[in-house]
Amino acid sequence: MDPVKLRQALDEVFDQALLRHGFVDYMRDYQLVIHRSADPTTRIVPTAMRYLFRHCVQAHCVTTVSACTWRDSLDDRLITYETGVDLDGYVWGVKSQVLYPGATLIADPPTARHWDRHRLP
Secondary structure (H helix, E strand, O other), X not given: OOHHHHHHXXXXXXXXXXXXXXXXXXXXXXXXXXXXXXXXXXXXXXXEEEEEEOOOOOOOOOOOOOHHHHHOOOOHHHHOHHHHOOOOOOOXXXXXXXXXXXXXXXXXXXXXXXXXXOOOO
């Protein structure tokens, strides 16, 4: 994909809700499933969007949840909203993460150059 178009696509989902991410079941491609919300006054219907990164050999995701919050959020009751809502810690049961501060597109990373040198003709 053109890096400019990829940057634009990633900018469109800035601060939206990441519902799922990971390699698909056949393990070659990586996907992001994002819930795009909209201000109700715009009358734009919220949508779920799927971004598929084909032929993905590596994906690097980092949480913005602080180390202190992680430590306070290890209780398994926090993975279900109903059992975790009144506890201290991050309630994983909300089943989404806000895409903030957003994605970083690394131009010409060494890993990509390595894989490009070893691709089939």
